Amino acid sequence: MMLPLSLLAPLLVMVGAAVPWAWLRRSAAVLSPAAVLPAVVLTLTTPTAELEVPWLLFGTVFRMDAVARPLVLIAAALYGAALAAVTWRRGPEPTLAAFLLATYLGTVGAYLAADTVAFYLSFAVLSFSAAGLVIHHRTPQAHRATVIYLVMTVLSETALLGGLLLTVDAGGALLADAPAAIAASDRSALISALLLIGFGVKAGLAPLHLWLPLAHPAAPPAASAVLSGVMVKVGIVGWLRFLPAGDSADIARLLLLLALAGAFLAVGVGLMQDDPKVILAYSTISQLGFISAVLAAGLLMPSSSGATTTAVVLYAVHHGLAKGALFLGVPVVRRHGRGVTGIPVLLGMAWAGLSLAGAPWTSGAFAKYDAKYAVADLPALAGLLPLVATGSTLLLLRLARVLWRGERATEKVDGLFGAWLLLCLLGTGLPWWIGTGWLELQPPTWDAATLWDSTWPVLLALLLAAPLTWLVGRVPAVPPGDIVVPLETAAGLLRSSGGAGLARVYTGTAQVARAWGRGWSRSAGLVRDGVAFMETRTRLWTPTGMAVLVLLAVLLLVLLFAGGWSP
Secondary structure, eight states: OHHHHHHHHHHHHTTTOOHHHHHHHHHHHHHGGGGGHHHHHHHHHOTTOEEEETTSTTOEEEEOOTTHHHHHHHHHHHHHHHHHHHHSSSSOOHHHHHHHHHHHHHHHHHHHBOBHHHHHHHHHHHHHHHHHHHTTTOOHHHHHHHHHHHHHHHHHHHHHHHHHHHHHHTTOSBTTTHHHHHHHSTTHHHHHHHHHHHHHHHTTOTTTTTTHHHHHHHSOHHHHHHIIIIITHHHHHHHHHHSOTTSOHHHHHHHHHHHHHHHHHHHHHHTTOOSHHHHHHHHHHHHHHHHHHHHHHHHHOGGGHHHHHHHHHHHHHHHHHHHHHHHHHHHHHHHHSSSTTHHHHHHHHHHHHHHHHTOTTSHHHHHHHHHHHHTTTSHHHHHHHHHHHHHHHHHHHHHHHHHHHSOOOOSOOHHHHHHHHHHHHHHHHHHHHIIIIISOOOOOOOOHHHHHHHHHHHHHHHHHHHHHHHHHTTSOOOOTTTTHHHHHHHHHHHHHHHHHHHHHHHHHHHHHHHHHHHHHHHHHHHHHHHHHHHHHHHHHHHHHHHHHHHHHHHHHHHHHHHTTOOO
Protein backbone atom coordinates (compact mmCIF):
# COMPACT_ATOMS: atom_id res chain seq x y z
CA MET A 1 0.00 0.00 0.00
CA MET A 2 3.01 2.28 0.14
CA LEU A 3 2.97 3.00 -3.61
CA PRO A 4 -0.65 4.27 -3.65
CA LEU A 5 0.09 6.37 -0.57
CA SER A 6 3.23 7.82 -2.12
CA LEU A 7 1.26 8.86 -5.20
CA LEU A 8 -1.72 10.06 -3.19
CA ALA A 9 0.38 12.42 -1.05
CA PRO A 10 1.48 14.84 -3.82
CA LEU A 11 -2.00 14.78 -5.34
CA LEU A 12 -3.47 16.03 -2.07
CA VAL A 13 -0.66 18.24 -0.81
CA MET A 14 -0.30 20.12 -4.09
CA VAL A 15 -3.97 21.03 -4.36
CA GLY A 16 -4.00 24.75 -4.99
CA ALA A 17 -0.21 24.90 -5.12
CA ALA A 18 1.65 27.50 -7.14
CA VAL A 19 2.15 26.92 -10.85
CA PRO A 20 5.85 25.90 -10.52
CA TRP A 21 4.74 22.91 -8.43
CA ALA A 22 1.81 21.93 -10.65
CA TRP A 23 4.05 19.63 -12.70
CA LEU A 24 4.52 17.39 -9.65
CA ARG A 25 0.79 17.00 -9.21
CA ARG A 26 0.29 16.25 -12.91
CA SER A 27 3.14 13.74 -12.86
CA ALA A 28 1.68 11.98 -9.84
CA ALA A 29 -1.68 11.82 -11.60
CA VAL A 30 -0.20 10.32 -14.77
CA LEU A 31 1.69 7.73 -12.71
CA SER A 32 -1.33 6.87 -10.53
CA PRO A 33 -2.43 3.80 -12.56
CA ALA A 34 0.88 2.17 -11.57
CA ALA A 35 -0.35 2.15 -7.96
CA VAL A 36 -2.32 -1.05 -8.66
CA LEU A 37 0.68 -3.04 -9.92
CA PRO A 38 1.85 -4.30 -6.47
CA ALA A 39 -1.58 -5.77 -5.83
CA VAL A 40 -1.60 -7.48 -9.22
CA VAL A 41 1.84 -9.00 -8.60
CA LEU A 42 0.86 -10.08 -5.10
CA THR A 43 -2.29 -11.89 -6.21
CA LEU A 44 -0.47 -13.66 -9.04
CA THR A 45 2.60 -14.75 -7.08
CA THR A 46 1.68 -15.01 -3.38
CA PRO A 47 -1.81 -16.44 -2.82
CA THR A 48 -1.28 -16.74 0.95
CA ALA A 49 0.50 -13.43 1.60
CA GLU A 50 0.23 -12.02 5.12
CA LEU A 51 1.29 -8.75 6.74
CA GLU A 52 1.32 -8.12 10.48
CA VAL A 53 1.77 -4.61 11.85
CA PRO A 54 1.77 -5.06 15.65
CA TRP A 55 2.38 -1.36 16.40
CA LEU A 56 -0.59 -0.11 14.33
CA LEU A 57 -3.88 0.37 16.20
CA PHE A 58 -4.41 -2.79 18.31
CA GLY A 59 -2.20 -4.94 16.13
CA THR A 60 -3.17 -4.91 12.46
CA VAL A 61 -3.21 -7.99 10.25
CA PHE A 62 -3.78 -8.19 6.49
CA ARG A 63 -4.07 -11.61 4.87
CA MET A 64 -4.72 -12.98 1.39
CA ASP A 65 -7.21 -15.85 1.18
CA ALA A 66 -9.51 -17.52 -1.34
CA VAL A 67 -12.12 -14.74 -1.01
CA ALA A 68 -9.76 -11.77 -1.09
CA ARG A 69 -7.43 -12.91 -3.87
CA PRO A 70 -9.85 -12.77 -6.85
CA LEU A 71 -11.52 -9.59 -5.59
CA VAL A 72 -8.22 -7.78 -5.07
CA LEU A 73 -7.18 -8.62 -8.63
CA ILE A 74 -10.49 -7.32 -10.04
CA ALA A 75 -10.22 -4.20 -7.88
CA ALA A 76 -6.72 -3.56 -9.23
CA ALA A 77 -7.94 -3.99 -12.81
CA LEU A 78 -10.92 -1.67 -12.40
CA TYR A 79 -9.09 1.00 -10.45
CA GLY A 80 -6.19 0.88 -12.86
CA ALA A 81 -8.56 1.36 -15.79
CA ALA A 82 -10.41 4.16 -14.01
CA LEU A 83 -7.19 6.00 -13.12
CA ALA A 84 -5.95 5.68 -16.68
CA ALA A 85 -9.28 6.98 -17.98
CA VAL A 86 -9.07 10.20 -15.94
CA THR A 87 -5.32 10.89 -16.21
CA TRP A 88 -4.10 9.57 -19.57
CA ARG A 89 -5.76 12.28 -21.63
CA ARG A 90 -5.67 15.98 -22.27
CA GLY A 91 -6.48 17.86 -19.12
CA PRO A 92 -5.92 15.11 -16.52
CA GLU A 93 -7.94 15.33 -13.32
CA PRO A 94 -5.55 14.98 -10.35
CA THR A 95 -8.27 15.60 -7.75
CA LEU A 96 -10.42 12.80 -9.12
CA ALA A 97 -7.35 10.56 -9.26
CA ALA A 98 -6.63 11.35 -5.60
CA PHE A 99 -10.08 10.27 -4.49
CA LEU A 100 -9.84 7.14 -6.64
CA LEU A 101 -6.54 6.25 -4.95
CA ALA A 102 -8.05 6.85 -1.50
CA THR A 103 -11.04 4.61 -2.24
CA TYR A 104 -8.68 2.02 -3.74
CA LEU A 105 -6.76 1.88 -0.46
CA GLY A 106 -9.99 1.44 1.49
CA THR A 107 -11.33 -1.22 -0.87
CA VAL A 108 -8.20 -3.36 -0.94
CA GLY A 109 -7.71 -2.86 2.79
CA ALA A 110 -11.22 -4.14 3.51
CA TYR A 111 -10.72 -7.16 1.23
CA LEU A 112 -7.42 -8.08 2.90
CA ALA A 113 -8.14 -7.12 6.52
CA ALA A 114 -7.85 -10.05 8.93
CA ASP A 115 -8.83 -8.19 12.11
CA THR A 116 -11.98 -6.29 12.90
CA VAL A 117 -10.38 -2.92 13.63
CA ALA A 118 -8.44 -2.86 10.35
CA PHE A 119 -11.58 -3.89 8.48
CA TYR A 120 -13.61 -1.06 9.99
CA LEU A 121 -10.87 1.51 9.36
CA SER A 122 -10.58 0.45 5.71
CA PHE A 123 -14.36 0.44 5.31
CA ALA A 124 -14.59 3.98 6.72
CA VAL A 125 -11.80 5.27 4.44
CA LEU A 126 -13.60 3.77 1.45
CA SER A 127 -17.02 5.10 2.43
CA PHE A 128 -16.10 8.72 3.07
CA SER A 129 -13.54 8.99 0.24
CA ALA A 130 -16.22 7.91 -2.22
CA ALA A 131 -18.12 11.13 -1.49
CA GLY A 132 -15.36 12.93 -3.41
CA LEU A 133 -16.20 10.83 -6.47
CA VAL A 134 -19.91 11.60 -6.29
CA ILE A 135 -19.56 15.37 -5.85
CA HIS A 136 -16.75 15.74 -8.38
CA HIS A 137 -18.72 17.70 -11.01
CA ARG A 138 -20.22 20.01 -8.34
CA THR A 139 -23.54 20.28 -10.12
CA PRO A 140 -26.84 20.60 -8.21
CA GLN A 141 -27.46 16.95 -9.09
CA ALA A 142 -24.06 16.00 -7.64
CA HIS A 143 -24.67 18.00 -4.45
CA ARG A 144 -28.04 16.32 -3.87
CA ALA A 145 -26.59 12.88 -4.55
CA THR A 146 -23.69 13.53 -2.19
CA VAL A 147 -25.94 14.69 0.63
CA ILE A 148 -28.05 11.54 0.35
CA TYR A 149 -24.94 9.37 0.01
CA LEU A 150 -23.42 10.88 3.17
CA VAL A 151 -26.65 10.47 5.13
CA MET A 152 -26.79 6.79 4.18
CA THR A 153 -23.06 6.39 4.84
CA VAL A 154 -23.36 7.80 8.35
CA LEU A 155 -26.27 5.43 8.97
CA SER A 156 -24.13 2.56 7.69
CA GLU A 157 -21.08 3.53 9.73
CA THR A 158 -23.11 3.98 12.92
CA ALA A 159 -24.77 0.57 12.64
CA LEU A 160 -21.51 -1.07 11.62
CA LEU A 161 -19.53 0.48 14.46
CA GLY A 162 -22.07 -0.73 17.00
CA GLY A 163 -22.12 -4.23 15.51
CA LEU A 164 -18.34 -4.54 15.33
CA LEU A 165 -17.84 -3.21 18.88
CA LEU A 166 -20.21 -5.89 20.13
CA THR A 167 -18.40 -8.44 17.96
CA VAL A 168 -15.03 -7.59 19.48
CA ASP A 169 -16.54 -7.63 22.96
CA ALA A 170 -17.83 -11.14 22.25
CA GLY A 171 -14.33 -12.29 21.28
CA GLY A 172 -14.28 -11.58 17.54
CA ALA A 173 -11.23 -9.32 17.33
CA LEU A 174 -9.93 -11.46 14.45
CA LEU A 175 -12.15 -12.02 11.43
CA ALA A 176 -11.54 -15.75 11.62
CA ASP A 177 -13.08 -15.77 15.12
CA ALA A 178 -15.87 -13.28 14.43
CA PRO A 179 -18.67 -15.61 13.14
CA ALA A 180 -18.26 -18.05 16.04
CA ALA A 181 -18.09 -15.19 18.54
CA ILE A 182 -21.29 -13.66 17.15
CA ALA A 183 -23.06 -17.03 17.21
CA ALA A 184 -22.07 -17.61 20.86
CA SER A 185 -22.97 -14.10 22.01
CA ASP A 186 -26.12 -13.39 24.02
CA ARG A 187 -26.70 -10.48 21.64
CA SER A 188 -26.25 -12.50 18.45
CA ALA A 189 -29.51 -11.29 16.86
CA LEU A 190 -28.73 -7.65 17.61
CA ILE A 191 -25.20 -7.92 16.20
CA SER A 192 -26.44 -9.64 13.05
CA ALA A 193 -29.16 -7.01 12.57
CA LEU A 194 -26.64 -4.16 12.92
CA LEU A 195 -24.30 -5.83 10.43
CA LEU A 196 -27.20 -6.43 8.06
CA ILE A 197 -27.92 -2.69 8.03
CA GLY A 198 -24.30 -1.54 8.08
CA PHE A 199 -23.20 -3.65 5.13
CA GLY A 200 -26.61 -3.48 3.44
CA VAL A 201 -26.22 0.22 2.66
CA LYS A 202 -22.95 -0.44 0.83
CA ALA A 203 -24.31 -3.55 -0.90
CA GLY A 204 -27.39 -1.75 -2.23
CA LEU A 205 -29.81 -3.94 -0.30
CA ALA A 206 -33.43 -2.79 -0.68
CA PRO A 207 -34.63 -0.48 0.82
CA LEU A 208 -31.16 0.82 1.71
CA HIS A 209 -30.22 1.13 -1.99
CA LEU A 210 -31.58 4.63 -2.55
CA TRP A 211 -28.16 6.33 -2.84
CA LEU A 212 -27.05 4.19 -5.79
CA PRO A 213 -29.38 5.51 -8.55
CA LEU A 214 -28.43 9.07 -7.59
CA ALA A 215 -24.68 8.62 -7.15
CA HIS A 216 -24.03 6.92 -10.49
CA PRO A 217 -25.43 9.58 -12.84
CA ALA A 218 -23.78 12.31 -10.77
CA ALA A 219 -20.31 10.73 -10.71
CA PRO A 220 -17.89 10.61 -13.69
CA PRO A 221 -18.04 7.35 -15.71
CA ALA A 222 -14.70 6.14 -14.31
CA ALA A 223 -15.96 6.65 -10.77
CA SER A 224 -19.22 4.86 -11.56
CA ALA A 225 -17.24 1.90 -12.89
CA VAL A 226 -15.47 1.35 -9.57
CA LEU A 227 -18.53 2.26 -7.49
CA SER A 228 -20.62 -0.43 -9.15
CA GLY A 229 -17.92 -2.91 -10.04
CA VAL A 230 -15.88 -3.02 -6.83
CA MET A 231 -16.92 -0.81 -3.93
CA VAL A 232 -20.42 -2.19 -3.45
CA LYS A 233 -18.89 -5.67 -3.16
CA VAL A 234 -17.24 -4.66 0.12
CA GLY A 235 -20.67 -4.94 1.74
CA ILE A 236 -21.01 -8.46 0.35
CA VAL A 237 -17.55 -9.35 1.70
CA GLY A 238 -18.55 -7.94 5.09
CA TRP A 239 -21.47 -10.36 5.29
CA LEU A 240 -19.22 -13.23 4.21
CA ARG A 241 -16.63 -12.37 6.87
CA PHE A 242 -18.90 -11.77 9.85
CA LEU A 243 -22.36 -13.34 9.60
CA PRO A 244 -22.38 -16.88 11.08
CA ALA A 245 -23.85 -19.65 8.94
CA GLY A 246 -26.70 -21.51 10.61
CA ASP A 247 -27.20 -18.88 13.31
CA SER A 248 -29.73 -16.02 13.33
CA ALA A 249 -31.94 -17.78 10.81
CA ASP A 250 -34.46 -14.93 10.98
CA ILE A 251 -31.78 -12.47 9.85
CA ALA A 252 -30.81 -14.80 6.99
CA ARG A 253 -34.44 -15.12 5.89
CA LEU A 254 -34.85 -11.35 6.04
CA LEU A 255 -31.70 -10.92 3.94
CA LEU A 256 -33.04 -13.41 1.39
CA LEU A 257 -36.41 -11.67 1.21
CA LEU A 258 -34.91 -8.19 0.79
CA ALA A 259 -32.36 -9.47 -1.75
CA LEU A 260 -35.07 -10.99 -3.96
CA ALA A 261 -37.22 -7.86 -3.60
CA GLY A 262 -34.33 -5.72 -4.82
CA ALA A 263 -33.46 -8.14 -7.60
CA PHE A 264 -36.91 -7.91 -9.17
CA LEU A 265 -38.30 -4.51 -8.16
CA ALA A 266 -35.17 -2.73 -9.42
CA VAL A 267 -35.95 -4.05 -12.89
CA GLY A 268 -39.38 -2.42 -12.94
CA VAL A 269 -38.03 0.94 -11.81
CA GLY A 270 -35.01 0.74 -14.12
CA LEU A 271 -37.20 0.22 -17.18
CA MET A 272 -38.75 3.66 -16.57
CA GLN A 273 -35.45 5.55 -16.71
CA ASP A 274 -34.03 7.59 -19.58
CA ASP A 275 -30.47 8.08 -18.30
CA PRO A 276 -28.11 5.22 -19.28
CA LYS A 277 -26.18 5.43 -16.02
CA VAL A 278 -29.38 5.32 -13.97
CA ILE A 279 -30.46 2.22 -15.87
CA LEU A 280 -27.10 0.62 -15.12
CA ALA A 281 -27.44 1.63 -11.47
CA TYR A 282 -30.74 -0.22 -11.16
CA SER A 283 -29.15 -3.14 -12.97
CA THR A 284 -26.46 -3.16 -10.28
CA ILE A 285 -29.13 -3.22 -7.54
CA SER A 286 -30.77 -6.19 -9.26
CA GLN A 287 -27.47 -8.04 -9.67
CA LEU A 288 -26.50 -7.36 -6.06
CA GLY A 289 -29.85 -8.81 -5.07
CA PHE A 290 -28.88 -11.99 -6.93
CA ILE A 291 -25.53 -12.18 -5.13
CA SER A 292 -27.10 -11.45 -1.73
CA ALA A 293 -29.73 -14.14 -2.25
CA VAL A 294 -27.05 -16.76 -2.93
CA LEU A 295 -25.15 -15.59 0.15
CA ALA A 296 -28.32 -15.79 2.27
CA ALA A 297 -28.85 -19.37 1.07
CA GLY A 298 -25.43 -20.27 2.46
CA LEU A 299 -26.34 -18.70 5.81
CA LEU A 300 -29.55 -20.73 5.96
CA MET A 301 -27.81 -23.98 4.97
CA PRO A 302 -24.36 -24.27 6.59
CA SER A 303 -23.66 -27.45 4.64
CA SER A 304 -23.64 -25.47 1.40
CA SER A 305 -21.91 -22.32 2.69
CA GLY A 306 -18.62 -23.27 1.00
CA ALA A 307 -20.31 -23.66 -2.39
CA THR A 308 -22.31 -20.45 -2.03
CA THR A 309 -19.19 -18.50 -1.00
CA THR A 310 -17.28 -19.51 -4.13
CA ALA A 311 -20.38 -18.79 -6.22
CA VAL A 312 -20.63 -15.31 -4.70
CA VAL A 313 -16.94 -14.61 -5.37
CA LEU A 314 -17.13 -15.79 -8.99
CA TYR A 315 -20.26 -13.75 -9.63
CA ALA A 316 -18.61 -10.68 -8.10
CA VAL A 317 -15.60 -11.13 -10.40
CA HIS A 318 -17.77 -11.49 -13.49
CA HIS A 319 -20.10 -8.64 -12.56
CA GLY A 320 -17.25 -6.26 -11.71
CA LEU A 321 -15.62 -6.52 -15.13
CA ALA A 322 -18.87 -6.53 -17.13
CA LYS A 323 -20.48 -3.63 -15.26
CA GLY A 324 -17.24 -1.62 -15.29
CA ALA A 325 -17.05 -2.03 -19.07
CA LEU A 326 -20.68 -0.95 -19.47
CA PHE A 327 -20.26 2.20 -17.39
CA LEU A 328 -17.08 3.21 -19.21
CA GLY A 329 -18.78 2.28 -22.46
CA VAL A 330 -21.56 4.87 -22.12
CA PRO A 331 -19.37 7.86 -23.14
CA VAL A 332 -17.47 5.65 -25.59
CA VAL A 333 -20.69 4.79 -27.41
CA ARG A 334 -21.73 8.43 -27.49
CA ARG A 335 -18.40 9.40 -29.06
CA HIS A 336 -17.48 6.38 -31.21
CA GLY A 337 -20.75 4.48 -31.58
CA ARG A 338 -21.23 5.32 -35.25
CA GLY A 339 -19.12 4.78 -38.35
CA VAL A 340 -16.09 2.52 -38.61
CA THR A 341 -15.20 2.84 -34.93
CA GLY A 342 -18.72 1.78 -34.06
CA ILE A 343 -17.99 -1.86 -34.97
CA PRO A 344 -15.52 -2.64 -32.14
CA VAL A 345 -17.58 -0.51 -29.78
CA LEU A 346 -20.70 -2.48 -30.68
CA LEU A 347 -18.87 -5.80 -30.23
CA GLY A 348 -17.43 -4.79 -26.86
CA MET A 349 -20.72 -3.53 -25.49
CA ALA A 350 -22.53 -6.56 -26.87
CA TRP A 351 -20.10 -8.85 -25.06
CA ALA A 352 -20.54 -6.97 -21.76
CA GLY A 353 -24.33 -6.97 -22.11
CA LEU A 354 -24.62 -10.63 -23.06
CA SER A 355 -22.29 -11.58 -20.24
CA LEU A 356 -24.35 -9.64 -17.72
CA ALA A 357 -27.48 -11.35 -19.04
CA GLY A 358 -25.86 -14.78 -18.64
CA ALA A 359 -25.99 -15.75 -22.31
CA PRO A 360 -24.30 -19.04 -23.32
CA TRP A 361 -20.49 -19.13 -23.53
CA THR A 362 -20.07 -15.97 -21.47
CA SER A 363 -18.63 -15.56 -17.99
CA GLY A 364 -22.11 -14.63 -16.80
CA ALA A 365 -23.39 -18.06 -17.83
CA PHE A 366 -20.51 -19.65 -15.89
CA ALA A 367 -21.32 -17.59 -12.77
CA LYS A 368 -25.08 -18.24 -12.94
CA TYR A 369 -24.50 -21.94 -13.62
CA ASP A 370 -22.37 -22.26 -10.50
CA ALA A 371 -24.80 -20.22 -8.40
CA LYS A 372 -27.74 -22.38 -9.45
CA TYR A 373 -26.05 -25.56 -8.25
CA ALA A 374 -24.79 -23.87 -5.06
CA VAL A 375 -28.42 -23.25 -3.96
CA ALA A 376 -29.77 -26.56 -5.22
CA ASP A 377 -30.91 -27.45 -1.68
CA LEU A 378 -33.43 -24.59 -1.94
CA PRO A 379 -35.42 -25.56 -5.07
CA ALA A 380 -37.69 -22.51 -4.91
CA LEU A 381 -34.71 -20.16 -4.92
CA ALA A 382 -32.98 -22.13 -7.66
CA GLY A 383 -36.11 -21.68 -9.78
CA LEU A 384 -36.31 -17.92 -9.14
CA LEU A 385 -32.69 -16.97 -9.80
CA PRO A 386 -32.79 -17.48 -13.60
CA LEU A 387 -35.55 -14.88 -13.77
CA VAL A 388 -33.02 -12.30 -12.56
CA ALA A 389 -31.26 -12.88 -15.88
CA THR A 390 -34.54 -12.06 -17.62
CA GLY A 391 -34.70 -8.79 -15.72
CA SER A 392 -31.07 -8.02 -16.54
CA THR A 393 -31.74 -8.59 -20.24
CA LEU A 394 -34.75 -6.27 -20.16
CA LEU A 395 -32.67 -3.52 -18.56
CA LEU A 396 -29.90 -4.00 -21.11
CA LEU A 397 -32.41 -3.74 -23.96
CA ARG A 398 -33.65 -0.51 -22.41
CA LEU A 399 -30.04 0.69 -22.16
CA ALA A 400 -29.42 -0.07 -25.83
CA ARG A 401 -32.58 1.78 -26.83
CA VAL A 402 -31.66 4.88 -24.79
CA LEU A 403 -28.07 4.92 -26.05
CA TRP A 404 -29.15 4.54 -29.67
CA ARG A 405 -31.58 7.45 -29.37
CA GLY A 406 -29.20 9.61 -27.36
CA GLU A 407 -27.22 12.53 -28.67
CA ARG A 408 -23.71 11.99 -30.02
CA ALA A 409 -20.87 13.44 -27.95
CA THR A 410 -17.93 15.36 -29.38
CA GLU A 411 -15.48 15.40 -26.47
CA LYS A 412 -12.33 13.29 -26.65
CA VAL A 413 -12.37 9.97 -24.79
CA ASP A 414 -8.85 8.82 -25.62
CA GLY A 415 -7.88 7.48 -22.18
CA LEU A 416 -11.42 6.32 -21.53
CA PHE A 417 -11.53 4.32 -24.75
CA GLY A 418 -8.33 2.45 -23.87
CA ALA A 419 -9.56 1.70 -20.33
CA TRP A 420 -12.89 0.44 -21.67
CA LEU A 421 -11.15 -1.78 -24.23
CA LEU A 422 -8.91 -3.24 -21.49
CA LEU A 423 -11.91 -4.20 -19.34
CA CYS A 424 -13.61 -5.80 -22.34
CA LEU A 425 -10.55 -7.92 -23.09
CA LEU A 426 -10.09 -8.92 -19.45
CA GLY A 427 -13.75 -9.80 -19.10
CA THR A 428 -13.69 -12.32 -21.91
CA GLY A 429 -11.21 -14.63 -20.18
CA LEU A 430 -10.26 -13.55 -16.64
CA PRO A 431 -13.42 -14.82 -14.86
CA TRP A 432 -12.97 -18.23 -16.50
CA TRP A 433 -9.33 -18.38 -15.42
CA ILE A 434 -10.14 -17.36 -11.84
CA GLY A 435 -13.14 -19.69 -11.62
CA THR A 436 -11.40 -22.81 -12.86
CA GLY A 437 -7.91 -22.10 -11.51
CA TRP A 438 -8.22 -20.17 -8.25
CA LEU A 439 -11.72 -21.24 -7.15
CA GLU A 440 -11.41 -24.78 -8.59
CA LEU A 441 -14.89 -24.75 -10.12
CA GLN A 442 -16.08 -26.87 -13.01
CA PRO A 443 -17.22 -24.80 -16.02
CA PRO A 444 -20.45 -25.66 -17.85
CA THR A 445 -20.27 -28.57 -20.31
CA TRP A 446 -22.63 -26.84 -22.77
CA ASP A 447 -24.85 -29.81 -23.37
CA ALA A 448 -28.42 -29.25 -24.57
CA ALA A 449 -29.84 -28.85 -21.05
CA THR A 450 -27.17 -26.34 -19.99
CA LEU A 451 -27.58 -24.33 -23.17
CA TRP A 452 -31.33 -24.19 -22.66
CA ASP A 453 -30.95 -23.13 -19.01
CA SER A 454 -28.81 -20.16 -20.03
CA THR A 455 -30.89 -19.29 -23.11
CA TRP A 456 -34.53 -19.32 -22.04
CA PRO A 457 -34.24 -16.33 -19.62
CA VAL A 458 -32.84 -14.21 -22.46
CA LEU A 459 -35.51 -15.40 -24.88
CA LEU A 460 -38.21 -14.66 -22.33
CA ALA A 461 -36.89 -11.11 -22.03
CA LEU A 462 -37.03 -10.69 -25.81
CA LEU A 463 -40.67 -11.79 -25.76
CA LEU A 464 -41.54 -9.42 -22.92
CA ALA A 465 -39.60 -6.42 -24.23
CA ALA A 466 -42.26 -5.06 -26.61
CA PRO A 467 -45.29 -5.28 -24.29
CA LEU A 468 -43.29 -3.92 -21.34
CA THR A 469 -42.03 -1.01 -23.44
CA TRP A 470 -45.65 -0.22 -24.36
CA LEU A 471 -46.71 -0.49 -20.72
CA VAL A 472 -43.85 1.65 -19.38
CA GLY A 473 -44.84 4.45 -21.73
CA ARG A 474 -48.32 4.54 -20.19
CA VAL A 475 -47.63 4.52 -16.47
CA PRO A 476 -46.28 7.36 -14.32
CA ALA A 477 -42.50 7.29 -14.35
CA VAL A 478 -40.62 6.66 -11.11
CA PRO A 479 -37.80 9.21 -10.69
CA PRO A 480 -34.24 8.06 -10.00
CA GLY A 481 -33.81 7.18 -6.38
CA ASP A 482 -37.46 5.95 -6.21
CA ILE A 483 -38.22 6.15 -2.46
CA VAL A 484 -35.92 9.15 -2.04
CA VAL A 485 -38.57 11.48 -3.50
CA PRO A 486 -41.37 10.64 -1.03
CA LEU A 487 -38.82 10.70 1.80
CA GLU A 488 -37.65 14.16 0.73
CA THR A 489 -41.30 15.29 0.49
CA ALA A 490 -42.02 13.94 3.95
CA ALA A 491 -38.91 15.65 5.30
CA GLY A 492 -40.01 18.94 3.72
CA LEU A 493 -43.50 18.64 5.19
CA LEU A 494 -42.03 17.75 8.56
CA ARG A 495 -39.72 20.74 8.35
CA SER A 496 -42.52 23.13 7.44
CA SER A 497 -45.09 21.68 9.84
CA GLY A 498 -42.42 21.28 12.47
CA GLY A 499 -41.48 24.94 12.06
CA ALA A 500 -45.11 25.98 12.47
CA GLY A 501 -45.42 23.71 15.48
CA LEU A 502 -42.31 25.19 17.02
CA ALA A 503 -43.71 28.67 16.41
CA ARG A 504 -46.92 27.68 18.23
CA VAL A 505 -44.92 26.18 21.08
CA TYR A 506 -42.84 29.37 21.27
CA THR A 507 -45.98 31.54 21.33
CA GLY A 508 -47.55 29.38 24.01
CA THR A 509 -44.45 29.30 26.17
CA ALA A 510 -44.08 33.07 25.77
CA GLN A 511 -47.65 33.56 27.04
CA VAL A 512 -47.00 31.23 29.95
CA ALA A 513 -43.77 33.07 30.71
CA ARG A 514 -45.56 36.42 30.69
CA ALA A 515 -48.32 35.13 32.98
CA TRP A 516 -45.73 33.58 35.23
CA GLY A 517 -43.84 36.87 35.33
CA ARG A 518 -47.00 38.82 36.21
CA GLY A 519 -47.76 36.38 39.01
CA TRP A 520 -44.30 36.66 40.43
CA SER A 521 -44.46 40.45 40.15
CA ARG A 522 -47.66 40.49 42.20
CA SER A 523 -46.20 38.08 44.72
CA ALA A 524 -43.05 40.17 45.01
CA GLY A 525 -45.16 43.30 45.55
CA LEU A 526 -47.11 41.62 48.34
CA VAL A 527 -43.93 40.43 49.98
CA ARG A 528 -42.42 43.89 49.66
CA ASP A 529 -45.51 45.49 51.22
CA GLY A 530 -45.47 42.99 54.05
CA VAL A 531 -41.83 43.60 54.78
CA ALA A 532 -42.40 47.36 54.77
CA PHE A 533 -45.34 46.97 57.18
CA MET A 534 -43.23 44.87 59.55
CA GLU A 535 -40.41 47.37 59.37
CA THR A 536 -42.82 50.22 60.27
CA ARG A 537 -44.23 48.27 63.21
CA THR A 538 -40.74 47.44 64.35
CA ARG A 539 -39.74 51.10 64.35
CA LEU A 540 -42.86 51.96 66.45
CA TRP A 541 -42.51 49.14 68.96
CA THR A 542 -38.81 49.42 69.58
CA PRO A 543 -38.85 52.42 72.07
CA THR A 544 -42.06 51.19 73.69
CA GLY A 545 -40.55 47.79 74.27
CA MET A 546 -37.45 49.32 75.82
CA ALA A 547 -39.59 51.38 78.23
CA VAL A 548 -41.59 48.32 79.27
CA LEU A 549 -38.42 46.39 79.96
CA VAL A 550 -37.01 49.21 82.13
CA LEU A 551 -40.29 49.42 84.05
CA LEU A 552 -40.36 45.69 84.70
CA ALA A 553 -36.76 45.80 85.92
CA VAL A 554 -37.57 48.58 88.40
CA LEU A 555 -40.66 46.70 89.71
CA LEU A 556 -38.61 43.53 90.14
CA LEU A 557 -36.02 45.37 92.24
CA VAL A 558 -38.72 46.92 94.41
CA LEU A 559 -40.36 43.59 95.10
CA LEU A 560 -37.05 41.98 95.97
CA PHE A 561 -36.06 44.61 98.48
CA ALA A 562 -39.61 44.96 99.82
CA GLY A 563 -39.77 41.25 100.47
CA GLY A 564 -36.64 41.27 102.58
CA TRP A 565 -34.49 39.51 100.17
CA SER A 566 -31.01 38.80 101.46
CA PRO A 567 -28.16 37.03 99.95
